[in-house]
Amino acid sequence: MLDTVLCWNYSDDSGFVPKEELSTQSLEPVSQGDPNCKIDLSFLIDGSSSVGKRRFRIQKQFLADVAQALDVGPAGPLMGVVQYGDNPATQFNLKTHTNSQDLKTAIEKITQRGGLSNAGRAISFVTKNFFSKSNGNRGGAPNVAVVMVDGWPTDKVEEASRFARESGINIFFITIEGATENEKQYVLEPNFANKAVCRTNGFYSLNVQNWFGLHKTVQPLVKRVCDVDRLACSKTCLNSADIGFVIDGSSSVGTSNFRTVLQFVANLSKEFEISDTDTRIGAMQYTYEQRLEFGFEEHSSKADILNAIKKVGYWSGGTSTGAAINYALEQLFKKSKPNKRKLMILITDGRSYDDVRIPSTVAHHKGVITYAIGVAWAAQDELEVIATHPARDHAFFVDEFDYLYKLVPQVIQNICTEFNSQPRN
Template identity: 45%
Template sequence: SLASTAVTCFTRGLDLRKETEDVLCPANCPLWQFYVFGDGVYASLSSVCGAAIHWGVITNAGGAVRVQTLPGQENYPAVNANGIQSQVLTRWASSFSVTRTKNTALEAVGRSVSTARPSTGKRPKKPLDKKAGNKDCKADIAFLIDGSYNIGQRRFNLQKNFVGKVAVMLGIGTEGPHVGVVQASEHPKIEFYLKNFTAAKEVLFAIKELGFRGGNSNTGKALKHTAQKFFSLENGARKGIPKIIVVFLDGWPSDDIEEAGIVAREFGVNVFIVSVAKPTTEELGMVQDIGFIDKAVCRNNGFFSYQMPTWFGTTKYVKPLVQKLCSHEQMLCSKTCYNSVNIGFLIDGSSSVGDSNFRLVLEFISNVAKAFEISDIGSKIAAVQFTYDQRTEFSFTDYTTKEKVLSAIRNIRYMSGGTATGDAISFTTRNVFGPMKDGPNKNFLVVLTDGQSYDDVRGPAAAAQKAGITVFSVGVAWAPLDDLKDMASEPRESHTFFTREFTGLEQMIPDIIRGICKDFLDSKQ
C-alpha cells in the first residue's frame, strides 16, 4: 500500500507528482472556494479534495482519497453534487479520478486526523500550506482596471468580479503570486500594492471595496505610472520574480499607449492587454492608433493580448488567462539589459597611464557599472588589470551587490609596466568569461588602453567574439585607431571609442551603456 500525503483544500491534481497517490484531505474546507472541473473524470486543474467531495468519496469531514492520473479530455461537464457546483472546461491536457483507498488502516488514520480537531499534531499544518499559495506560479502582478466613463458603473462591477476570479485562481500566497490593483481614469490611482495582501480572501475583499472613479480612460498615462511607480522593492516587488501588468480595456484608450509600452519594457515589465468589447465603428474614428494593442504589449506575438467579447459570462476566460500569467518562461520582457548582462573591464595598467589618470579610469568604470542592476540573479561585473602580466582584480562571482562592486573598483591598485593587450584579452576570455559561458546573461568586454600593444590584438579579440563576448574598445591618448577597430565587435564604428585626454572618458559613459543595451536587445529579437 502507498504511504499517504497530507494535502490542503487547494491542492490540485497537477500539484501531485505520482501516477497514483493516496492523499489525506483536511476537514472543513470552504465548499464555495473549490474549483472543480468535470464529473467523475476531473481536469487536473481541479482541487483534489473538492473533486473527492463532489464524487462522494469523502464528506467535508475530510479523509483518505486515492488519486489516479488520467489523460486529458475534450470535454469536462458541469454537475452540481454534494454542495459543489463543478464547472465546464472544453479541453485540458491531463485529468484524474478519485476513489476510496483500499487500505482501511489508512482510512482510520484519515478519520482520526480530521475529527480530532484539538490534536496539535496535524492542525497547524493546514494554514501554512494555504498561506504559501501556488508556488509553481511566480509572478508580481498589477491589474490595471478601467475606471473610465467608457465602461460605466455596471460593467465596472462585472470587471471587478472577473479580476476577483482571476486573483483566486492564481493561488495568491506568500510563496505564490502577489497582486495589486491600479485604477485608470482621468488620473491613475494605485488602489493597493503587492505588499498589502498575501491571501486570496483579503485581495477579494479589497477588490469588492473598490469604488468607480469615472473620467477619461487615460490608459497610457496609467500604464506608464504603474510601470514606473508600482514595482519598487519597498512596495513589495520581489527580486527575480517576473513583473506583470494586466491592462483591462473596455473599448479604446483615450491617450497614447505606445510610449507607455516602451517605458514598461525598459523597466522589465511584461504588459498584457485584455480588451473587452471592440470599439464600435463611430468610436474607431476617435482611436488615435488602431494598432494600439500590438504597440503596448510586451511582444507582438499573440501571447500578450487577450480578447473577451463582453463582460458577461466571463468565467470560461478566467483559466486561460491564469495559465498565461503563470507561464514563467514566456515572460520575455523580464530580462532587460540592466539585469541580464556580464560586463568585464580590461584595464591598461601600463606606466604611460600614470596614477591620477588611472583614478579617472576607475571612476569611468564605476559610472558604467552603476547603471546596471547587480545581484546574484542579475547583472555581474568583473575587472582585470594588465601590463605584460595580468591580474584578476575580481571575478563575476566575487561580488553580488552594487555597493560591493563599486567599493572593489575603488580599491584597485595601479600596477605600472608594459602593454600586452592581446595576451590580456586571451587571459580574460579564458579565466573570467570561461566559467560564465553557459550562464543566462549576455557577455560584454570593455577594453581600456592608452597605447600601442606589444603583441597582436586581432587574433585574441576574434577568439573572444567567437566565444560569444561582445567587445567595446575604449582608447585614450596614444592608442592607435587600427588596434581599437581590430578589437571591437561589428559594427566597429559603434563599438570603438576614442578620446585624446583621460578627462574625456566621462562623456562616453551614456554611449557605452546605450551600446550595451542596444546589443542586448538586438540579440533578443
C-alpha cells in the same frame, strides 16, 4: 475543508457511545500560495465612465476569479489592484491581502471612479509607484502588470509601456470590445495593444469580443502570467545593459589575432537579448588614436550586431588605453539610457603607453562597470586598476589569443551574478 470531531455522549443502556459531529470551524491552514507562480502582479482595471456599472461588476468578478485561480500567498503570487479613469489610484498593494479569499472580499468593495480611460497615465503611475519594496515588491519575483481596457485608451500607451518594460515590468493587455470601423478614427494609437507589449506574438495581449465572454479569459491569463520562463520582458542580466566593447587594435595584436578578438566579442554578444529596449551593444577600437566602430543606437538586432562586429577592420598602431577609456565615456556611454546598466568590456594585449588610473577611476565614479580582459603581454597590475572592484571578479587574463573563447562563460556568469546580487528597487 471541514474537520470531523468525535464527541462522546452518555447512554443509560450502553455506556459511552461515539457520535460523529461536524465542527463549524475550518481547521485548514491558510495557503502559502502556488510556489510555481511566484510573481508580483498589478491589475490595472478600467474604471472609466464608458464601462458602465454592469460591466464594471463583470470586471470585478473576473478579478475575483483570477485571484481564486492564482492561489495567492507569501510563497506564491501576490496581487494588487490599481483603478484608472482620469487619474489612477491604488485600491490595494501587493502586501495588503495575502490570500485569495481576502483578495476576493477586497475586490467586491471596489467602487467605480468614472472619467476618461487614461491607461497610459495608469501604466506610468504603476511603473513609478507600485512595484516598490514598501508596497510589498519582493525583488526576486517577476513584476507583471495586466492592463484591462474597455474599447480603447483615451491617451497614448506606447511610450509609457516601453518605459515600464525597461523598468522590468511584463505588460499584458486585455482589450474588451475594441473599436468598430466608425470608432477607429477616435483611437489615438492604432494597434495600441501590440505597440505596448514587448512581443507581438499574441502571448502578451488578449482580445475579448464582448464583456460577457470575459470569464473565458481567466484560465488562459493565469497560465500565461504564471509561465515565469516566458516572461521575457523583465529586467535580467541579459536584457538590461548597454555594453561597450573597447578593443585594442595595436600593432602587437596582428591581423589574425585581431579576428580572434572579434570572434570573442561576437561570442559574448550572442549571449545577450539584443534590441532597442533590451541590451544594446556598441564598440570602439583604439591604438594611439580612437575610432567609434558603432554606437548603441545603430543596431537593434543580434544579427545586425554580429554582422557589424565582423566588418570591423584592423587598425594597427600604439597602445593608449587611458585615452581609449576617456573616449568610450564620451562617445559610447554618454549616450547610454539612464535606466540601463553600463558595462565596459576592454580587451588589450599589452601595457598602456599612457596613464590608466585616472580614466578608470572616472569610469567607476560614473557607474560604468568595467571588465578588463588581458591577453599575452597585458600587465596584471594594470588590468586590476582598469577593472571595477573587486578586481578578481572583473579582471581576466589568458596567455594566448586562442584561449579567449574559454573566458566567455566566466565573464557572462560574473555579469549575471553581479546583477542578481543588486536590489531591484
